[in-house]
Amino acid sequence: xxxxxxxxxxxxxxxxxxxxxxxxxxxxxxxxxxxxxxxxxxxxxxxxxxxxxxxxxxxxxxxxxxxxxxxxxxxxxxxxxxxxxxxxxxxxxxxxxxxxxxxxxxxxxxxxxxxxxxxxxxxxxxxxxxxxxxxxxxxxxxxxxxxxxxxxxxxxxxxxxxxxxxxxxxxxxxxxxxxxxxxxxxxxxxxxxxxxxxxxxxxxxxxxxxxxxxxxxxxxxxxxxxxxxxxxxxxxxxxxxxxxxxxxxxxxxxxxxxxxxxxxxxxxxxxxxxxxxxxxxxxxxxxxxxxxxxxxxxxxxxxxxxxxxxxxxxxxxxxxxxxxxxxxxxxxxxxxxxxxxxxxxxxxxxxxxxxxxxxxxxxxxxxxxxxxxxxxxxxxxxxxxxxxxxxxxxxxxxxxxxxxxxxxxxxxxxxxxxxxxxxxxxxxxxxxxxxxxxxxxxxxxxxxxxxxxxxxxxxxxxxxxxxxxxxxxxxxxxxxxxxxxxxxxxxxxxxxxxxxxxxxxxxxxxxxxxxxxxxxxxxxxxxxxxxxxxxxx
Amino acid sequence: xxxxxxxxxxxxxxxxxxxxxxxxxxxxxxxxxxxxxxxxxxxxxxxxxxxxxxxxxxxxxxxxxxxxxxxxxxxxxxxxxxxxxxxxxxxxxxxxxxxxxxxxxxxxxxxxxxxxxxxxxxxxxxxxxxxxxxxxxxxxxxxxxxxxxxxxxxxxxxxxxxxxxxxxxxxxxxxxxxxxxxxxxxxxxxxxxxxxxxx
Numbered sequence: 001x002x003x004x005x006x007x008x009x010x011x012x013x014x015x016x017x018x019x020x021x022x023x024x025x026x027x028x029x030x031x032x033x034x035x036x037x038x039x040x041x042x043x044x045x046x047x048x049x050x051x052x053x054x055x056x057x058x059x060x061x062x063x064x065x066x067x068x069x070x071x072x073x074x075x076x077x078x079x080x081x082x083x084x085x086x087x088x089x090x091x092x093x094x095x096x097x098x099x100x101x102x103x104x105x106x107x108x109x110x111x112x113x114x115x116x117x118x119x120x121x122x123x124x125x126x127x128x129x130x131x132x133x134x135x136x137x138x139x140x141x142x143x144x145x146x147x148x149x150x151x152x153x154x155x156x157x158x159x160x161x162x163x164x165x166x167x168x169x170x171x172x173x174x175x176x177x178x179x180x181x182x183x184x185x186x187x188x189x190x191x192x193x194x195x196x197x198x199x200x201x202x203x204x205x206x207x208x209x210x211x212x213x214x215x216x217x218x219x220x221x222x223x224x225x226x227x228x229x230x231x232x233x234x235x236x237x238x239x240x241x242x243x244x245x246x247x248x249x250x251x252x253x254x255x256x257x258x259x260x261x262x263x264x265x266x267x268x269x270x271x272x273x274x275x276x277x278x279x280x281x282x283x284x285x286x287x288x289x290x291x292x293x294x295x296x297x298x299x300x301x302x303x304x305x306x307x308x309x310x311x312x313x314x315x316x317x318x319x320x321x322x323x324x325x326x327x328x329x330x331x332x333x334x335x336x337x338x339x340x341x342x343x344x345x346x347x348x349x350x351x352x353x354x355x356x357x358x359x360x361x362x363x364x365x366x367x368x369x370x371x372x373x374x375x376x377x378x379x380x381x382x383x384x385x386x387x388x389x390x391x392x393x394x395x396x397x398x399x400x401x402x403x404x405x406x407x408x409x410x411x412x413x414x415x416x417x418x419x420x421x422x423x424x425x426x427x428x429x430x431x432x433x434x435x436x437x438x439x440x441x442x443x444x445x446x447x448x449x450x451x452x453x454x455x456x457x458x459x460x461x462x463x464x465x466x467x468x469x470x471x472x473x474x475x476x477x478x479x480x481x482x483x484x485x486x487x488x489x490x491x492x493x494x495x496x497x498x499x500x501x502x503x504x505x506x507x508x509x510x511x512x513x514x515x516x517x518x519x520x521x522x523x524x525x526x527x528x529x530x531x532x533x534x535x536x537x
Numbered sequence: 538x539x540x541x542x543x544x545x546x547x548x549x550x551x552x553x554x555x556x557x558x559x560x561x562x563x564x565x566x567x568x569x570x571x572x573x574x575x576x577x578x579x580x581x582x583x584x585x586x587x588x589x590x591x592x593x594x595x596x597x598x599x600x601x602x603x604x605x606x607x608x609x610x611x612x613x614x615x616x617x618x619x620x621x622x623x624x625x626x627x628x629x630x631x632x633x634x635x636x637x638x639x640x641x642x643x644x645x646x647x648x649x650x651x652x653x654x655x656x657x658x659x660x661x662x663x664x665x666x667x668x669x670x671x672x673x674x675x676x677x678x679x680x681x682x683x684x685x686x687x688x689x690x691x692x693x694x695x696x697x698x699x700x701x702x703x704x705x706x707x708x709x710x711x712x713x714x715x716x717x718x719x720x721x722x723x724x725x726x727x728x729x730x731x732x733x734x735x736x
Contacts, residue, residue, distance in 0.1 A: 090615065091611070359588070375674060375675075375678060376671075376674045393656070412674070412677070412678070435656055435657060435658065435659070436656070436657040436664060436667035436668060436670075436671065437655075437656055437657075438655050438656070438657050438663075438667055443670075444667045444668075444670045444671045444674065446671050446674050446675060494702070494703070494706060495623075498699045498702075498703075499623065499629070499630045501695060501699065502629045502630055502695065503630055505691060505692065505695055506561065506630075506632060508691075509688050509691070512684060512688075513684065516680060516681065516684055520673075520677045520680070523673055523677075524670070524673060524677075527666060527669055527670050527673060528670070530666055
C-alpha cells in the first residue's frame, strides 16, 4: 500500500465529519470524502476493485471512518451480480443490468475495506415498487448502470422482492433511491471517472463475457470466435479512451446462458489473450476471501487453471530449434495431418471385427503383457488422438481407449493402450520412463503396466440395505411397487434420514477431492513455471 | 478438418448439453431401471453406463443419460440436489450433474485442435524438471488412490452404521406386528380394559 499512501496525500481529502465512535473515541466517522478527484458521499454506490480480482464489485457505502492509526476504512454492503448467485436463480433470467442487494445475515452481506480500493461511483437505481422507494424517471433509468428490485438473502440463499426494514443495521430507505438532487450528482461523476475506469472496467467487462465458465453449460458456439477477438482488442487497447457507456457488459445473457468459455482447447489455440489469462491463472473461486464469498460451484474451476505459462513455453519451444526432435515432430504433425486422415478408414475397418468384446481385449492384452496404461494425458483427448500420439512418439500402431474420468476436476487423463506385441509395449514403457515425452501443454506422459480388474461378481454395494421380504407380504401390491422402484424420499421415513446422512458424506467427499485436486494443481503449476525459466536460461 | 467435422462437434456438444451425469448408482441398477426412474421427469433418449475398468467392483456406477431438452436437464439436477432420489439402491441417493465433454469416451475430435509432443533428451535443460513432473504425477496418482480407498472405507462405515439402525428398527417393527397378528395385544387390552383400534 506504500505507493497508494503517497498518492493519498494529494488525492485524498476528508469531507464533513459526522461524529466519533461510541466505543472508541479516537475513531472518526465521516459523511463524505474526496478521493482521486471524485466526491463520495455516505450511501453512494461505488465500484470496488482489489488487485487480483477478475471483476469489480459493486457496493453501497454505509460507513466511512478513520481509525486511530490513520487507516481509512469503509463499510460496504454488497450488490450481487446475477452470475455470482446463478445457483440460486433457478429458471430466473434477470435483466442484463440487474443486480441483487444483499440482505439478511451471513457472510457476503457486507465488508469493511480499505478506502483506497474504491475506484469509482456507480449509478444504481432501485426499481422496486415498494412504497418507501421513490420511483425513478425513464431518463434516470436509461442513465443507470444497474438496476435492482430484489434482494438476495445471504443467510437463506433466497431471492426476495420484499425489503426488510433494515439491512446490515442501516435503514432500508437509504438503499432505495435518494432524493432528486443526489441523483443528479451521480451522473456527471461518471464522466470524470473515464480514465480511471477505462483500464479496469473494460478489461473486466470483456472478461465477464469470456471468462465465466458456467457450471451448467459449456457450449462453444460461433460466438466464441467473436468473443476471443473482442478480448484481443481489449488487451491491445489498454490505454485508449473508450467511453464508459460502451464498456458496459453488452447483453450476453441470452436465453441459454451460453457464455463462451475458455476451455483447455481454446488455450491451445494460439490467440494472443495472455493478459487476462494471467489473471485467470490466479483466479479460482477461492481468491475472493477478502471481499465476499462467491457462491460458485466447485466444478467451474477445473479447466481454467492452465495459465499462459505452458502455452508461452510451448510457443517459445516451437520457435527455437534447440530440440530437433520437436521440430521434426512439428513437421510430422503438419504432414501428420494428412496421415491422420488416411489412417482413419483403416481404423474403422478394424473396428468392424473387433468392436464388441473390448473388455475381453483388455483382459487378453493384460495376460499377454501388451497392455499399457498412460497417465497424465489431457482429459479431453479422444481415443483416436491417443492412438495418433503413440504413433508419432513410437511409430507404433496401437489401439487406445481413453478412460473417462468420473471425478470431474481431475486433470489427469488416462488411457489404455494395447500394443501389437509385448516387446513393443515394454519398449514403449521403458522409453517413457527413461526419457520424457512432453506434451504441448507441459504435461509429461507417464506409463505403467495396465491392470484391469478381473470381472467378479458384484459384491455388496455400500449403501444398499435389504430387509427381509417376509413382512412385505402383507402389504398391498401397489405399496410394494412404490417402495422398490425409484422415488424421492419423503421426510417422514427412516430412509430419509439415512439418505441425508449419505448426502452429507457425499458432500464431504466432494470437498476432500476438491481440496486434493487444488493442491495437486498448485504443485504442478509450480513445477511447470520452473520449466519455463530454466529454458530461458 | 472442415465444416463436417465442426458440425459433428457442434452436434456432439449439443448432445452433451442435454445429458445428465449420474453418480453413486448401485451396481444393480440397469438401464431399464434408470429409464423408468427418469421417465417421471423427462423423456429419456439414451442411457450409457460408464464402464469401470480400474476400480474395485464395489464402486458405485456412473451413467450418462441423454434427455430431450436442456430444460429437463436443469430440472432433474435441481430435483436431485434438493431431495434425495433413490434408484434401487436404498438409502443411498444418487447424484446428478450436467455432463461434460470429457465424460464421453467416444467424442469426436474438437476441430481445429492440434496436439504436439516432443521428446526430451537427458541433455536438455528441462529434463530434470520434466522428470520431477513425472514424479509428481506418480505421487498424485497414488494420493488419489489413497483418498479413494479412504472414501470407500467411510462409505462402508456409514453403511454398516445404518444397517445396524435398520435392523434395530426392523426388529421392533416385527415384534409389534407379531403381537398384533397373533392376538396378544387384544388379549392384553381386554385384561387391562383398554381399547385397541383395529388396524
